[in-house]
Amino acid sequence: MEEIIMTSIVGLLMIGGGLFVINSAIAMFRVHDAYERLSAMTPATGLGLPLIVIGVGVEHTWEYRFEWEVWGRVAIIVTAMILVSSVGSNVLGRAVYMSGAPLDPKTMFNDLAEEPAWLADPSSGNNASSEQATPPGIDSAGGSSDANEPEPKTSRDEE
Amino acid sequence: MTAIVWVTMIMLGASILIGLARIATATDGGTRAIVGDLVFFSGIGIIMGLSILDESSVAIDAAVLASIVGVLATVALARIITRGRR
Numbered sequence: 001m002e003e004i005i006m007t008s009i010v011g012l013l014m015i016g017g018g019l020f021v022i023n024s025a026i027a028m029f030r031v032h033d034a035y036e037r038l039s040a041m042t043p044a045t046g047l048g049l050p051l052i053v054i055g056v057g058v059e060h061t062w063e064y065r066f067e068w069e070v071w072g073r074v075a076i077i078v079t080a081m082i083l084v085s086s087v088g089s090n091v092l093g094r095a096v097y098m099s100g101a102p103l104d105p106k107t108m109f110n111d112l113a114e115e116p117a118w119l120a121d122p123s124s125g126n127n128a129s130s131e132q133a134t135p136p137g138i139d140s141a142g143g144s145s146d147a148n149e150p151e152p153k154t155s156r157d158e159e
Numbered sequence: 160m161t162a163i164v165w166v167t168m169i170m171l172g173a174s175i176l177i178g179l180a181r182i183a184t185a186t187d188g189g190t191r192a193i194v195g196d197l198v199f200f201s202g203i204g205i206i207m208g209l210s211i212l213d214e215s216s217v218a219i220d221a222a223v224l225a226s227i228v229g230v231l232a233t234v235a236l237a238r239i240i241t242r243g244r245r
């Protein structure tokens with residue numbers, strides 16, 4: 001009786017985790033955009049693989065004995081996977097935009113491709129539009145609007 | 160019990176093969192970097208499954224190191240697709 005319960009618990013954990021990973025791999029084909037693939041990867045590394053690793057820990061405990069070394073390593077693996085996938089997704093998203101990947105034609109918003117509304121237009125002079133187009137919190141003493149103009153594609157060469 | 164581990168390892172291996180097929184047919188570099196990250200983490204799952212089949216608990220140490228070093232592979236792929244810029 002106990003063997004049936006432990007087998008079903010370990011089976012649920014490991015095969016459930018495997019289903020998450022293979023669903024994420026199939027989703028890479030059905031999606032039309034590189035940015036959506038970034039979102040489709042999060043169930044695999046955030047939930048699928050931690051479930052598999054916890055299943056391996058439960059299996060080890062049932063076969064031999066409870067060891068603190070195994071469960072400490074399982075905790076490190078789960079924490080490291082969640083942290084690494086979060087940081088990696090952030091860095092990859094920024095790099096994919098800066099490398100110029102094409103967007104899905106059904107995308108509605110693309111705010112990084114246009115200039116923000118509070119930015120002063122440098123080609124129209126600094127007497128007529130400077131009082132309405134100053135960024136919030138910056139002193140409008142003149143001459144500071146060209147220094148902090150953001151460019152979405154080509155920037156930060158001197159960093 | 161080994162049947163469960165075999166089924167899980169076959170599913171992870173299938174996800175690696177599907178990911179490699181996606182890398183071979185991709186049109187832009189961002190897709191290749193993202194699917195490469197998925198292939199790397201599926202390899203960690205296969206190493207954990209092997210630790211039960213061979214009855215050795217030292218493979219869990221290899222999985223710990225691989226999951227910590229995974230951030231290096233991801234940031235390196237991101238640096239490659241922007242041609243060296245941050």
